[in-house]
Amino acid sequence: MxxxxxxxxxxxxxxxxxxxxxxxxxxxxxxxxxxxxxxxxxxxxxxxxxxxxxxxSRDNLSADPEAIGQMTEIDELKAQQAAIAKELGDKQNKVFCPTCGKQSPTTATFCSACGTKLAADPEPIPQEAGPNDAKEAVEADFPEATEADIPPRQYP
Ligand SMILES: [Zn+2]
Structure with missing residues (x-):
């Protein structure tokens, strides 16, 4: 208390x-x-x-529909948060610590901030990706539309 x-x-x-x-x-x-x-x-x-x-106090509030509703929504948001962190990590060759949220390289076994064991990647990527590489990779996934991509306007 x-x-x-x-x-x-x-x-x-x-x-x-x-x-x-x-x-x-x-x-x-x-x-x-x-x-x-x-x-x-x-x-x-x-x-x-x-x-x-x-x-x-989750267990104590299991009979309270308002509390359970709010906590269920938090659970769903946390699941979305984890999914986004995972996707972001995959794009940047980084893993996010499930405890403190700090980014670590996918090659790291433990979080450098809090020491939590990080999920082992089944096939670790050997290349050391720098911040610029990660940025380029992200940009490559979302190329900007150029004039060539836009079809010429047809007038009747
Ligand atoms: Zn951590």
């Missing part, structure tokens, strides 16, 4: 700080900025709390 205690303490500290500022200088624009900061802080705290609930 440590993270929940932190959320409460930090939210109180932020509210106190804005309260002091507002008392010293009564200024509408400053109050508005204070309100915006508080709103952003609340949104951030909701996000942290939501992630905590998603990761820790």
């Amino acid at each position: 440590g993270i929940l205690d932190d959320v409460v303490v930090n939210a109180k500290a932020a509210a106190d700080a804005v309260g002091r500022k507002a008392g010293q200088i009564v200024d509408v624009s400053k109050l508005r900025i204070g309100a915006a900061e508080i709103n952003a802080e609340i949104a951030k705290r909701y996000e942290v709390l939501g992630q905590y609930v998603y990761e820790c």
Whole structure:
């Protein structure tokens, strides 16, 4: 429950700080900025709390259709995220760490940032692809249309 205690303490500290500022200088624009900061802080705290609930309380919320619906949508988005990361990695000869998201060469066995074991490529590509090579490969997949590709307009 440590993270929940932190959320409460930090939210109180932020509210106190804005309260002091507002008392010293009564200024509408400053109050508005204070309100915006508080709103952003609340949104951030909701996000942290939501992630905590998603990761820790799935089983407890299995009877709550709203919670399950939201968590299922997050699951689907995470699956899409993983698929895009995989496709992007394939195009750039890079693999993405499933834990921290850092890119590593396909030849790497472990993530250089967090040490997670990376999925072994069944047939590792021996060539060392530089950043320019990767860029060219991506561009080659999406060639820009030239005039030759566009058929001449037919007028009746
Ligand atoms: Zn990592």
